[in-house]
Amino acid sequence: MKTLFKISCLALFLIIAGFSFISLMGAASAHAQVQIQTTLPNQSSSVTAGQAPGAFVNAFFVYALSIAGIIAFGIIIYGGVKYMISAGNPSGQGDAKEWIMAAIMGILLLAGAYLLLYVINPALVNLALPNLGSVGTGVATGGLPTSTTGAPGVTPTGTCPLAALPTLTDPGAIAMENGQTVVWNSSNPGVQANLTLLQAAVNQMQTMVSGQGGHMTINSVYRPLQYQALFYAIYQDATALKNTPADAQIAACSSLISQLQAEETKHGICTGSKPCLVAAPSGCSDHPRGMGVDISITPSSLYSSINSLLSKNNIPLTWAALGGDPVHFRLTDPASTACVTS
């Protein structure tokens, strides 16, 4: 009976461990990037999307140790109860003692495995991939071709194959084009209602973060769809130019290219060491709808408890920790959730 119980305990543990692992690793979403669907309890090594898998395996190891700890804890309690109820029955009490000893030995063995590896080399318990330099995406560093003059005597004519940049009409987009980064106003009433709620929530959060001894910086709030579309158009033209540099020599392209160069100098996209990568504009994203805000917090350890702190203080913000955008906060209860078209 005891053996049966032990076997079923083990089987249960393996099933739980196996299923959690499969649900974690197998949960590849429709995104190009595989995203881990949940974080692990020990926040000191919680793994977010885009991190190396080693850290995840490491966190899972500690998670499995947690399960072992809880099982050992439960079995010692079971031993105690068994000892109580088998009073006057020496074999029953001996059995209870064996249970307790087995639990202690079990946890010692499991923890001993960690200890042994740690003694040999602490790096063994910190799984990590060798660090490789990242490869720039899109246009290589150095930016756009600078010359619009072709080889001597060869100046291609014809229409310019590059798409013209859109003209900005939205006041928010024009403000951002003129150098403003944090915009709290929109001409769209639904977006404006969201932004008003968002500003109140961010102010509350500012007080809360200061109370925790931290500091926060608002990087970006409302990004009009037009502005994103402009960035995307610059990115697409820059990518096209990288693939067919000869286009830069077409006479009809010269005004567009000087326009692109001006934009590039102004915003610094696709220059220096920055990878040239701009997301396609979507009216259903958080920023154009006025319900998303990018906030960076120092010390970064505050991120791990930020969601529980926010809900404890009834602040309607949630840290979304999106892949590639780890500073993104979302308004929990926006006034308007409709996608915007301009």
Add this chain to the structure above:
Amino acid sequence: MSHFINNLRRNAIVRFSLLFVVAGIFFAPLAASAAVTAPQIWPTGYWGTNPYLLSCSGNYPIGGANQGSTQDSYGRPYCSSLTDLLQTAVNIVYFIMTIALFVLAPILFVIGGIMMMLAAGSPEKISKANKTMIAAVVGVVIVLCAYLIVNTIVTTLNITGVAGFGGS
């Protein structure tokens, strides 16, 4: 054969204890932060908090509906995260601990007392009643030690982040 195993077991315990003393001296304390917390059982016992033994503190997974938020548009919490799995297990163990300490042990102690009253001077029955009462007290001590044992092992080895054990 069993004698040999017993001997080995005893030696192993001595060795492990020494190992832990050494380990405790060598490892500098690291900050542990576990999202799973141990419920308070003293003085009233752990009878579960809303929604009782099941823990629902997780966020909806990234990439799905209601991603990143703690509840959906109907206000339903998310109870399927791995943190919740551990927290629920911890809650159940603490609930069993509460039953053992606050229900089983007092009842067994009272039963021992009644047995002693009904013994009517019979030495055999008195010793049986005595054993029942002693076992109840020893059982309580073991149950109370359960957390201590596991916690000591985890903290001495400095395994950070083991849910509900080892540091704050």
